Amino acid sequence: QVHLVESGGGLVQAGGSLRLSCAASGSIFGINVMTWHRQAPGKQREFVAAISSDGSTNYADSVKGRFTISRDNAKSTVFLQMNSLKLEDTAVYYCYIPRHDTWGQGTQVTVSS
Secondary structure (H helix, E strand, C coil), rough: EEEEEECCCEECCCCCCCCEEEEECCCCCCCEEEEEEEEECCCCCEEEECCCCCEEEEECCCCCEEEEEEEEEHHCCEEEEEEECHHCCCCCEEEHHHHHCCCCCCEEEEEEE
8 A cells, every 4th residue: 555645834924925835655565646636625636747756747738837746766755836826826735656555645736916
């Protein structure tokens, strides 16, 4: 089993930045793609960004140019640098490993005006 722990959420003003982290532990062998998703109140969970073990990335259109996903393979950790945050970025952010179908517990990001 893989266990994911997210951190780095919080309250930030619009235009500000936050950096989320997600550390994977347990049976982490073979982890390729690591992803971030988010769920705003009253909305479905949505894809935010993904990164492969070779460093290739993919982003939702809503965050392109503002968010950057990266990873530290040695530490089995994925990061999400969020800049120019908007009110509509307010959500619970989740780390997800598709290969193991495992979600983290989520971390709250609140953007205020």
